[in-house]
Amino acid sequence: MLRLHEVEAGYGSAQVLFGVSFAIEAGACVSLMGRNGMGKTTTVRTIMGQLPLRGGSIDRFGDATPGRESFELARAGIGLVPEGRQIFSNLTVVENLSTFHRPARDGETLWTMDTVLDLFPRLRERLGHAGNNLSGGEQQMLAIGRALMTNPRLLILDEATEGLAPIIRQQIWDCLAMLKAAGQSILVIDKNIGALARLADHHCILEKGRVVWQGDSAALRADPQLTSRYLGV
Amino acid sequence: MDALRIFLDGANRNRTLFVLLVGFALFPIYTGIADLPFWNDLAMRIMLLGLAAMGLNLVLGYGGMVSFGHAAFVGVGAYCVGISQYYGLFNGWIHILMALGACGALGLVIGYLALRTSGIYFIMITLAFAQMLFFLFVSLEQFGGDDGMSIDRAEFIIIDLWEPLRLYYLIWAALALSSVLLMFIVRSRFGVVLQAIRSNESRVEAMGLAPLPFKITGYVISAMICGLAGALFASWQEYVSPDIMHWTRSGELMIIIILGGLGTLSGPLLGAVVFLLLEEILPEVMHVVAPSYAENWMIVFGPILIAVVLFARGGLMGLVHQMTGRRR
Numbered sequence: 001m002l003r004l005h006e007v008e009a010g011y012g013s014a015q016v017l018f019g020v021s022f023a024i025e026a027g028a029c030v031s032l033m034g035r036n037g038m039g040k041t042t043t044v045r046t047i048m049g050q051l052p053l054r055g056g057s058i059d060r061f062g063d064a065t066p067g068r069e070s071f072e073l074a075r076a077g078i079g080l081v082p083e084g085r086q087i088f089s090n091l092t093v094v095e096n097l098s099t100f101h102r103p104a105r106d107g108e109t110l111w112t113m114d115t116v117l118d119l120f121p122r123l124r125e126r127l128g129h130a131g132n133n134l135s136g137g138e139q140q141m142l143a144i145g146r147a148l149m150t151n152p153r154l155l156i157l158d159e160a161t162e163g164l165a166p167i168i169r170q171q172i173w174d175c176l177a178m179l180k181a182a183g184q185s186i187l188v189i190d191k192n193i194g195a196l197a198r199l200a201d202h203h204c205i206l207e208k209g210r211v212v213w214q215g216d217s218a219a220l221r222a223d224p225q226l227t228s229r230y231l232g233v
Numbered sequence: 234m235d236a237l238r239i240f241l242d243g244a245n246r247n248r249t250l251f252v253l254l255v256g257f258a259l260f261p262i263y264t265g266i267a268d269l270p271f272w273n274d275l276a277m278r279i280m281l282l283g284l285a286a287m288g289l290n291l292v293l294g295y296g297g298m299v300s301f302g303h304a305a306f307v308g309v310g311a312y313c314v315g316i317s318q319y320y321g322l323f324n325g326w327i328h329i330l331m332a333l334g335a336c337g338a339l340g341l342v343i344g345y346l347a348l349r350t351s352g353i354y355f356i357m358i359t360l361a362f363a364q365m366l367f368f369l370f371v372s373l374e375q376f377g378g379d380d381g382m383s384i385d386r387a388e389f390i391i392i393d394l395w396e397p398l399r400l401y402y403l404i405w406a407a408l409a410l411s412s413v414l415l416m417f418i419v420r421s422r423f424g425v426v427l428q429a430i431r432s433n434e435s436r437v438e439a440m441g442l443a444p445l446p447f448k449i450t451g452y453v454i455s456a457m458i459c460g461l462a463g464a465l466f467a468s469w470q471e472y473v474s475p476d477i478m479h480w481t482r483s484g485e486l487m488i489i490i491i492l493g494g495l496g497t498l499s500g501p502l503l504g505a506v507v508f509l510l511l512e513e514i515l516p517e518v519m520h521v522v523a524p525s526y527a528e529n530w531m532i533v534f535g536p537i538l539i540a541v542v543l544f545a546r547g548g549l550m551g552l553v554h555q556m557t558g559r560r561r
Contacts, residue, residue: 048439074441082439088432090496095425100440150441 001026001061001185002047002154008055009046016042018209019056024154024202029176029186031196033231034206040189041083043206044158047187048080049073061153077105079152083159083189085143089132093123096131096142097149104151110182116145119175137168144175155179156187161195173199193231197221205230236417243416249499249553253506254409261398277401279509280408281466286489286501287408287415288458293487294496295419296451297431298348301356301483302363306336306456308478310463312370315382315473319375325387325468332464333457340456344449351434363483370475381474384467404465408502411458416498418454427451428496492541494550503549511537 003023010016016039024030032040045051047058049070057064061076074080088096097116103109117124120141126134134142140160147155157176161169173195180186180199190196196203197217205213207230220226244251257280264272285307292298310332317328347358376382386400418424429437430444437444467473476482485508493504515534520527545552 050435050439069438069443070435071438071441071443074439080439082436086433086436088429088436090428090432091425095429099422099425099429100442102441146440 001028002187003059004043004047004056005059006056007043007046007053007058009042009051009053011042011051015054016209017046020206020209020211021056022202022204022211022214024185024187026153026185027183028202029180029188029200030202030204031200032187032189032204032206033191033193033196035231038206039209040206041158042209044080044082044156044187044189047073047156048078074150075102077151077153079147079150079155081140081143081147081155081157081160083162085136085139087131087134087139087142087146090130092128092130093134093142094127096146097123100146101149102151105153109151111148111151113149116148119148119178120145137164137171140164140168140172141175144172148179154185154187156189158189159191160188161190161192169195191231193220193227239417239420240413243420243498247416247498249503249550250412253499253502254405254412257405257408258402261401273398273401275509275513277404277469279505280404280502281462281469282486282489282509283502283505284404284408284411284465285459285462286486286493286505287411287498288455288462289486290490290496290501291415291418291427291455291458292448292451293490294494294500295424295431296427296448298351298448298452299356299487300347300359300452300455301480301487302343302359302361303455303459303486304478304480304482305363305366306340306459307463307466307482307486308370308473308475309335309339309366310460311467311470311473311477312376312463313460314387314464314467315384316376318384318387319382323385323388325389328387328467329461329464332460336456336460336463337453340453341449344452344456348445348448348452360480360483363478363480367475367478367480370478377474379475381472381476383472384470386468386471400468404469407461407465411461412498412502415458419498423447423450431496488538490548492538492548494548494553497547497550499553500548500550503553507549 001024005021006019008015008017008019020039020043022030032043034040042051046053049068053066060073060078063076098113122138123141123145126138131142144160161172164172176186176188176199188196188200197220200217202216203214203220204211205226212230213226257276260276261273264270289300289303292300313332313335314328317331343362347355347362350358371379389403426437426442426447430447434444466477489504489508490501492508494500511534515530516527519530519533541548547554
C-alpha cells in the first residue's frame with residue numbers, strides 16, 4: 001500500500017528526515033510516534049507530496065514516481081486529516097464535506113454524505129454552520145469526515161486527538177477502531193501510547209529523522225524503556 | 234424546480250442586493266415624476282461601476298486573488314465598442330459579444346500567466362498587464378490615443394438606445410442578469426471550491442483538486458463581467474479614452490468592494506451606491522459647511538472610507554448583517 005525507503009526531506013537548508021523506512025500493508029493500521037520535532041509531520045507532508053523528496057523513494061499503491069503533485073496523490077487514494085484540522089472556516093459543514101466527495105477508485109464507494117453523517121451524528125445537527133462556528137471536537141470530526149468523503153485507500157491522521165476533551169478523544173479513538181475493523185488502511189500519528197497500542201498493529205518510533213524502533217503492540221508494551229527513552233518528555 | 238429553489242433561497246440570503254435591484258428598477262419612475270433626469274445618469278453610473286465591482290469581487294472577494302488590474306478589462310470592453318464603430322459596426326449585441334469574447338480571451342492569457350504567482354507578486358503582475366494595456370491604447374493614435382474617441386450609442390435592433398430610459402433598463406438588465414448568474418456561480422461546486430481556495434489553497438490541493446483551473450476559470454468569468462460593464466459604459470458615456478483603464482480605476486473598484494463588503498453578493502453594488510453618492514454629495518455639503526474648502530472634499534471622503542474599513546468588519550454588508558443579526 002505505502003512503502004517508504006530511506007526517505008530524506010526537509011525545509012530549505014534544514015534537513016529533517018535522514019532515511020525513514022517503513023511500510024503499511026493493505027488493511028493495516030500503523031502508528032508513527034516520537035517527540036516533538038522528530039519528523040512525524042514532515043514524514044506525512046513528504047508522503048502527501050507537499051514537501052519534495054530529497055532522497056530515497058516512496059511507493060504509493062505501487063507507483064513510486066517521484067515529484068507527484070499532492071492533488072494527484074490525493075486522487076490516487078491518500079486521505080489526510082492534517083494537524084490542526086484545517087477546516088475551511090468560510091464554508092459550511094455541508095460544503096466542507098460535499099465539495100470534495102469522490103467515489104472509490106476501485107471496489108464499492110463506502111463513504112457518502114449519508115454514511116459520513118451516520119458516523120458523526122453530531123455533524124448532522126450542524127450542517128448549515130460555518131466551519132469556524134464548530135467546537136474543536138466537531139471540527140475534528142469534520143476533518144475526518146472530509147477525508148473519508150474522498151474514499152481514501154489510505155487514511156493518514158496527524159495528531160487527530162490533540163487539544164480535545166477526553167470524552168471527545170475517546171469518540172475519535174472508537175471511530176478509528178471502527179474504521180480499522182471495516183478494513184481501512186490507516187497511518188496514525190499521536191502522543192497517546194496506550195490508545196495507539198490498542199489500535200495499531202505496527203508501530204514506528206522516530207528520533208531525529210530516523211526510524212529507531214519498529215514492532216508490534218506486544219513488543220511495544222513489553223519494553224517500557226522505549227517509552228522513556230524515545231517518547232518521554 | 235431545483236434552480237428556482239436555489240434562486241429563492243439566494244434571494245432571501247441576499248436581500249440587500251435584491252432590494253437595490255428593485256430600487257434601481259423603480260428609480261426612473263421617481264425621477265420622471267420629480268423631473269430629475271440627472272439622477273438617472275448617476276444611477277446608470279452606479280449600476281455600471283457596481284457591475285464591474287461585482288465582476289472583480291468574484292476573484293477578489295470569493296477567490297482571494299487580489300487583482301489590481303481589472304479596470305483594463307472594463308477598458309477593453311469599452312474599446313470593443315469604439316473600435317467596432319470605427320470600422321462601421323454599429324450593432325450593440327455584436328459589441329457586447331465582442332467585449333465578452335475579447336475580455337474572456339485576455340482574462341485567460343493574463344490569468345494563466347499571473348496565477349502562477351500569488352500574494353504581492355500577483356498584485357504586481359496584474360497591475361503590470363493593466364499598465365501595458367493602458368499604454369497600448371494611449372499609443373493607438375488611430376483610435377484617438379490619449380484623447381480617446383467618441384462613440385455613438387449602439388443600435389440594439391429591438392432596443393433603440395437614443396431613448397434614454399432604454400439604455401437605463403439595458404444596463405439594469407445586465408446588472409440583474411449578472412447578479413443572478415453570480416448568485417448561482419458562488420453557490421455551485423465551482424464557487425465553493427473557489428472560496429475553499431481563498432481559505433486554504435494547499436488544503437484544497439491535498440483534497441485532490443488542482444487549484445489553478447478553478448482560479449483561471451474564476452478570473453475569466455470576472456474579466457468577462459468587467460468587459461460587459463465596459464461595453465455598456467462606452468454607450469452610456471458616448472466616449473472612451475484610456476483613462477477608463479487607468480490604474481486608479483482599478484483601485485476605485487477595489488475600494489468599492491471593500492467599502493461594500495468583500496465576498497458578499499450585495500457588497501459591490503451597495504459599495505458603488507455609497508461611494509458614488511458620497512462623491513456626489515460631499516462636495517455639495519462642503520460647499521455649505523466650509524465653502525473655501527469645497528474643492529478639497531476628498532479630505533472628508535478619505536477618512537470616511539478608512540473609518541468603514543477600520544470599524545465595520547466586512548464593510549457595509551458587515552454592518553447590515555450586524556443590524557439584522559445575521560452572520561452570512
